[in-house]
Each structure stands twice: as C-alpha cells, then as structure tokens.
Amino acid sequence: xxxxxxxxxxxxxxxxxxxxxxxxxxxxxxxxxxxxxxxxxxxxxxxxxxxxxxxxxxxxxxxxxxxxxxxxxxxxxxxxxxxxxxxxxxxxxxxxxxxxxxxxxxxxxxxxxxxxxxxxxxxxxxxxxxxxxxxxxxxxxxxxxxxxxxxxxxxxxxxxxxxxxxxxxxxxxxxxxxxxxxxxxxxxxxxxxxxxxxxxxxxxxxxxxxxxxxxxxxxxxxxxxxxxxxxxxxxxxxxxxxxxxxxxxxxxxxxxxxxxxxxxxxxxxxxxxxxxxxxxxxxxxxxxxxxxxxxxxxxxxxxxxxxxxxxxxxxxxxxxxxxxxxxxxxxxxxxxxxxxxxxxxxxxxxxxxxxxxxxxxxxxxxxxxxxxxxxxxxxxxxxxxxxxxxxxxxxxxxxxxxxxxxxxxxxxxxxxxxxxxxxxxxxxxxxxxxxxxxxxxxxxxxxxxxxxxxxxxxxxxxxxxxxxxxxxxxxxxxxxxxxxxxxxxxxxxxxxxxxxxxxxxxxxxxxxxxxxxxxxxxxxxxxxxxxxxxxxxxxxxxxxxxxxxxxxxxxxxxxxxxxxxxxxxxxxxxxxxxxxxxxxxxxxxxxxxxxxxxxxxxxxxxxxxxxxxxxxxxxxxxxxxxxxxxxxxxxxxxxxxxxxxxxxxxxxxxxxxxxxxxxxxxxxxxxx
DNA sequence: GCCGCGTCATCTTA
DNA sequence: CTAAGATGACGCGG
Numbered sequence: 044x045x046x047x048x049x050x051x052x053x054x055x056x057x058x059x060x061x062x063x064x065x066x067x068x069x070x071x072x073x074x075x076x077x078x079x080x081x082x083x084x085x086x087x088x089x090x091x092x093x094x095x096x097x098x099x100x101x102x103x104x105x106x107x108x109x110x111x112x113x114x115x116x117x118x119x120x121x122x123x124x125x126x127x128x129x130x131x132x133x134x135x136x137x138x139x140x141x142x143x144x145x146x147x148x149x150x151x152x153x154x155x156x157x158x159x160x161x162x163x164x165x166x167x168x169x170x171x172x173x174x175x176x177x178x179x180x181x182x183x184x185x186x187x188x189x190x191x192x193x194x195x196x197x198x199x200x201x202x203x204x205x206x207x208x209x210x211x212x213x214x215x216x217x218x219x220x221x222x223x224x225x226x227x228x229x230x231x232x233x234x235x236x237x238x239x240x241x242x243x244x245x246x247x248x249x250x251x252x253x254x255x256x257x258x259x260x261x262x263x264x265x266x267x268x269x270x271x272x273x274x275x276x277x278x279x280x281x282x283x284x285x286x287x288x289x290x291x292x293x294x295x296x297x298x299x300x301x302x303x304x305x306x307x308x309x310x311x312x313x314x315x316x317x318x319x320x321x322x323x324x325x326x327x328x329x330x331x332x333x334x335x336x337x338x339x340x341x342x343x344x345x346x347x348x349x350x351x352x353x354x355x356x357x358x359x360x361x362x363x364x365x366x367x368x369x370x371x372x373x374x375x376x377x378x379x380x381x382x383x384x385x386x387x388x389x390x391x392x393x394x395x396x397x398x399x400x401x402x403x404x405x406x407x408x409x410x411x412x413x414x415x416x417x418x419x420x421x422x423x424x425x426x427x428x429x430x431x432x433x434x435x436x437x438x439x440x441x442x443x444x445x446x447x448x449x450x451x452x453x454x455x456x457x458x459x460x461x462x463x464x465x466x467x468x469x470x471x472x473x474x475x476x477x478x479x480x481x482x483x484x485x486x487x488x489x490x491x492x493x494x495x496x497x498x499x500x501x502x503x504x505x506x507x508x509x510x511x512x513x514x515x516x517x518x519x520x521x522x523x524x525x526x527x528x529x530x531x532x533x534x535x536x537x538x539x540x541x542x543x544x545x546x547x548x549x550x551x552x553x554x555x556x557x558x559x560x561x562x563x564x565x566x567x568x569x570x571x572x573x574x575x576x577x578x579x580x581x582x583x584x585x586x587x588x589x590x591x592x593x594x595x596x597x598x599x600x601x602x603x604x605x606x607x608x609x610x611x612x613x614x615x616x617x618x619x620x621x622x623x624x625x626x627x628x629x630x631x632x633x634x635x636x637x638x639x640x641x642x643x644x645x646x647x648x649x650x651x652x653x654x655x656x657x658x659x660x661x662x663x664x665x666x667x668x669x670x671x672x673x674x675x676x677x678x679x680x681x682x683x684x685x686x687x688x689x690x691x692x693x694x695x696x697x698x699x700x701x702x703x704x705x706x707x708x709x710x711x712x713x714x715x
Numbered sequence: 716g717c718c719g720c721g722t723c724a725t726c727t728t729a
Numbered sequence: 730c731t732a733a734g735a736t737g738a739c740g741c742g743g
Binding site: 237238240241274275276286287288289290291310314330331348376377378473585 | 716724725727728729
C-alpha cells in the first residue's frame with residue numbers, strides 16, 4: 044500500500060482500518076509560513092520524502108515545535124533538544140550512564156527515581172523498547188508510506204519536557220477523536236472501536252510514542268501543576284501516573300537492606316469517598332477489598348501493593364503526586380483530572396467501610412509553595428454559587444443577557460473599570476450572505492444527521508466525515524467545516540451545528556497584568572471544544588473607510604482574546620447555508636485541554652508589531668470583509684469548492700493568509 | 716542474571 | 730448498570 048491513499052480494504056470485525064486512523068496525520072510538518080512578512084521565517088526542514096503531501100492536522104496550525112522537526116536520520120543520531128541531563132541518557136547499550144552519574148542527585152535525598160533507587164526487578168523495557176519502532180509509521184511500513192508524526196526519540200521517551208508532553212497529549216487526543224469519529228459512523232456495525240481512549244493509548248504505547256517513562260517520585264518534567272486530563276490514559280502516556288486503572292502508582296525498589304516500595308502518585312477519583320474538606324489536605328483510601336465478582340461483599344484491605352507503598356512513603360516522607368478526579372461539569376458523564384502537585388503522606392490509620400470491612404486511610408498534606416490548582420476549582424465553585432464573591436468583579440454579565448451564559452468582567456490588577464468604547468454584540472452585524480447559484484439546499488436528514496450517513500449532503504461536503512464527535516468536539520482542523528444550517532431539514536439539535544448554539548462555557552473578561560484585557564474560562568475546556576465565534580461589524584468595501592473606526596467598538600468575547608505564539612485556541616472557518624445563501628463564520632476551538640482560569644489565546648497568524656493595536660479585529664474582519672465583497676468571495680468560494688474534499692492542502696488557509704501578511708495596510712490597498 | 720509468557724489486580728469508560 | 734478493557738506487578742519456567 045502506498046501512501047495510504049489507495050485501496051483500503053474493508054474493516055474487518057474486531058479490527059479496524061488502520062490506514063484510516065493513521066490518516067489522522069497528527070502534526071504534519073507544514074511548509075514555511077510568514078514568508079512575506081519580513082520577519083525571520085522559522086526554518087522548517089522539509090520532511091524526508093519531499094514536501095508534505097496534502098493532509099489535515101489536528102490543532103497544530105502552525106507546525107510542530109521546531110525541535111521536533113528533525114529528519115528521520117537526525118532523530119536517531121542527534122542528542123535531544125530537551126535539556127535532559129546526559130546522565131539520564133538511556134538507550135540500549137548506554138544504560139551504564141545512568142549508574143555512573145547517580146552521585147549527582149545523592150545530595151538531594153528527597154527525590155527518588157528508578158535510577159537512584161534501582162527497581163528490585165530489572166526493567167525489562169530495555170529489550171522491549173528496542174523493538175518498538177523509533178518512528179511512528181503505519182504498521183509494517185517504514186518506507187513508501189508517509190511519516191505520520193515526528194518521532195519521540197529514546198531520550199525524550201525517558202524524560203520529557205513541556206514541548207514533548209504537549210506534543211504527546213495533542214497527538215493522543217487527535218487519534219482519540221479520530222477513533223471516536225470512526226466509531227460514531229460505524230454505529231452498530233462490526234469492527235467498532237469502543238473506548239477510543241484506550242485504543243488511542245494503546246497505539247501510542249505500542250509505538251513508544253510516550254514520554255517520562257523513567258518512573259520517579261516528585262515532579263514530572265513538562266507536566267505542570269494545574270494541568271488537566273480527561274482520560275486516565277493521558278496520564279499514562281506522559282508518565283504522570285502509570286497504571287491505566289489503579290489509583291496508586293508505586294515502585295518497588297532495593298533499599299540498602301531490603302526491598303522497599305515508594306508511592307509515586309495517586310489518583311483520587313472520589314469513588315472511595317475520599318474526603319476533602321481542606322483544599323490542601325487529601326484523605327485517601329487504600330486500594331483493594333472491593334469484591335471482584337458479583338458476591339458484592341467487601342473484604343478487608345491488605346497492607347500490600349499500593350497500600351504498602353503509601354505506608355512506606357509515610358516513613359520515607361517522599362513527595363507523592365496527587366491527581367484529583369472530579370465530575371466534569373461541562374459533560375456530566377465524564378471526569379476531569381487535575382494535577383494538584385506534590386503532597387506528603389502525613390498519617391495513616393485503619394477505618395471501617397460501609398460494609399464493615401477494614402479500609403486503610405491516608406492523610407496527605409500538600410507541600411506549600413506550589414501554584415494553586417485544585418484551589419482554583421474550589422474558588423470557582425464558590426463564585427458560581429454566589430457571584431458576588433468573585434474578587435474584582437466589575438460586571439456579572441457584560442453581554443447584558445445577549446448570550447445564554449453570562450460573561451463576567453473582572454479586574455484584579457488595577458483600577459480600570461472596563462474596556463473603553465465597547466458595545467457587546469453577539470453576532471456579526473450587517474452580514475451579507477453570498478448567493479449561491481448552483482449549490483443544493485441543505486441536507487434532507489430527518490431528525491439529526493447521522494455520522495456515516497453518506498446520503499447527507501452536509502456530510503458529503505465535509506468529505507464524508509462527520510466533523511464532530513458525539514460529544515461535540517471538533518475532530519480536526521480543516522480549511523472549512525460545513526455545518527448544517529437553517530435550510531437543512533435536520534432538527535436544531537443535530538450535532539452538526541456546534542458553532543451555532545452560542546456560548547456554552549462560562550467565560551470571563553479579565554484585566555491581564557501586561558497586555559490589557561484578556562479572555563479566560565471558568566470551566567475546564569477539552570481540546571476541540573467550541574469556545575465562541577467571532578462577532579462584530581461586517582464592513583463591506585464601499586463603507587469600509589467610514590465604518591472602520593466604528594467597527595472596532597462592536598464585538599463579542601472573541602475580541603478579547605490576545606495573541607500568542609504558543610496558543611491554546613485556534614480559529615476555524617465554518618460554513619452553513621440558508622436557502623441559497625451561504626454564511627461563513629470564524630469559530631474558535633480549543634487546541635488542547637485548557638484548565639480553568641487560563642488565558643485563552645490564539646495565533647493571529649500575522650506578526651503584529653505595535654503599529655496597530657486593532658490587528659486582532661482586523662484579522663477576523665478580514666474574512667467578514669471577504670464575505671461581503673462578492674467579487675472577492677466568488678474567487679474564494681471557487682477555491683473552497685476545489686478543496687472541500689477529504690484532503691485539502693493543509694496550509695491552504697495559511698497560504699491564503701500569508702498573502703496578506705501585511706494586513707491591514709496591504710489589504711486595504713489591495714481592496715481599493 | 717536474563718528473558719518470555721501467563722495471570723492477577725486495579726477501576727474507568729460508554 | 731455492566732462488561733470490556735490496558736498496564737505493570739508478579740510468578741513461573743527456562
């Protein structure tokens with residue numbers, strides 16, 4: 044099979060078509076951008092095998108971090124960019140380095156890892172790992188087929204950093220979403236992929252596409268206090284918490300005299316009635332004693348495995364990572380996990396469970412001086428109950444009710460009472476649709492459009508894939524997402540209307556320390572979640588000059604999003620039609636999981652200097668302007684039509700943008 | 716000491 | 730609610 048493009052064999056039962064899954068092509072290397080900007084273009088090496096073939100990529104709009112853009116042979120040869128100390132260099136044949144450098148850490152005496160405390164059993168991973176392919180390629184195909192991702196090299200696999208962790212997580216969720224998408228469209232048929240999370244984890248694990256495999260106590264490089272996860276698997280692949288199910292991660296090590304074990308991390312899931320009155324204290328129940336079978340009777344817990352490890356860690360007073368699991372308010376059926384940093388076991392005792400069986404209890408105390416994580420969640424909870432408790436609150440709803448959800452306005456930094464010259468408007472004003480002459484009306488689906496239903500014209504327009512998963516999460520970034528619109532027959536609760544349902548998250552406009560007003564969310568956000576769309580004035584060509592000044596005074600929450608080169612949000616053009624008219628909107632989606640109260644930022648796509656502070660608005664207006672300038676739209680739409688298939692050129696939109704890098708000045712000139 | 720395989724314990728997720 | 734899952738620990742046999 045060549046390049047995955049050819050004849051796919053039909054999915055078999057109990058299996059699935061891997062070529063389609065791996066077709067996700069996470070993190071496809073992009074061609075250089077910003078070429079016309081006069082800025083130094085980042086040098087992105089062209090991947091081996093020539094320039095990137097067409098493909099879409101999940102939420103990595105401007106290419107993977109440069110350090111991963113090594114060619115295949117480079118990755119094998121070169122030392123990692125990660126500032127991993129050489130002593131932890133551990134590849135087959137070089138394991139000795141680990142031992143030789145142990146003295147480095149000896150003074151510390153608090154942190155242990157499995158090179159300091161040698162595992163009582165020799166790790167067998169070495170042998171296994173050498174079999175793992177260094178590169179993530181389609182099964183059995185290491186030539187001819189495309190590279191799906193930049194590999195994780197053996198050093199990064201042992202010790203990560205922020206970039207690697209991000210990269211692994213983004214890849215994980217990209218695959219996960221794609222698998223759910225396939226599962227959704229399969230519905231009821233054979234070869235279903237239930238538990239896409241497990242499957243995605245399994246794919247990554249078996250490819251060695253993971254990081255921080257060296258198990259250690261204390262912090263995990265690249266995982267920050269406050270980071271959130273939506274699946275246990277996510278914590279496995281970044282090395283935060285290795286067991287895919289068990290709540291206690293521990294390591295058996297050889298001490299000076301006898302075997303000892305250390306607790307590394309715990310996940311408090313709430314299922315054992317862990318009580319948390321104080322945000323810095325966690326009462327954690329030991330593991331075991333739950334009836335495995337139907338007999339339902341709980342038995343006494345034993346002082347073994349995780350329980351033993353926690354007991355030992357109490358003596359040892361080592362740092363234990365704590366992950367707190369809780370209900371996800373935004374999708375009540377699932378859970379969020381918050382990494383709450385390092386704790387120490389303070390005491391332990393025996394308790395009686397409901398059934399009368401013995402249960403171990405452990406009291407853990409948070410080590411002071413770490414950034415707030417769980418505490419933030421707690422305080423948000425309080426604010427939600429009583430809005431007025433929000434510190435620095437200026438307005439409890441700056442939209443004055445024009446959104447379904449209130450958007451609060453706060454300033455905890457200085458005395459400014461709010462952004463000047465601003466009128467909230469939830470939609471585009473003066474939008475002028477483009478009249479289609481030859482395109483069909485909306486789809487004819489009854490009720491809601493079903494993923495996999497190729498008769499649905501909206502799905503056809505999306506290249507045969509339903510763009511969202513069952514949970515309403517965008518599967519991957521595309522040049523254009525076709526949503527169902529007012530002229531579709533399907534019901535308003537059709538899942539293909541994600542960006543039309545208005546705000547779902549509780550957003551907040553806040554004063555940043557050094558960049559004016561910004562936007563953040565009270566709720567945790569999953570990668571791929573819809574955040575908001577861009578609203579404001581649409582300026583058409585004829586009125587442009589006059590309207591320009593006014594236009595900047597109208598808008599919605601989107602206009603408060605600041606720029607970042609390492610953004611957590613991306614914009615996505617969305618298309619839908621009403622009768623014979625079409626509309627394009629700019630919708631914003633989360634690029635990765637975003638913890639509450641984290642500033643939401645996107646990459647403006649151009650490199651703004653201080654010339655024009657309204658450059659954000661212009662970028663988005665840019666598209667609106669195009670909508671209203673028919674002469675322009677016609678051309679644009681033709682291009683869309685050419686590329687609306689499954690595999691549009693990844694950087695189509697980007698190249699579209701880069702043509703206007705000097706926007707707005709150049710664009711205005713261009714327009715007149 | 717090294718390797719491979721089977722089994723167990725664990726709780727999440729839909 | 731139930732059942733299928735993946736991983737690492739552990740035990741056994743070479």
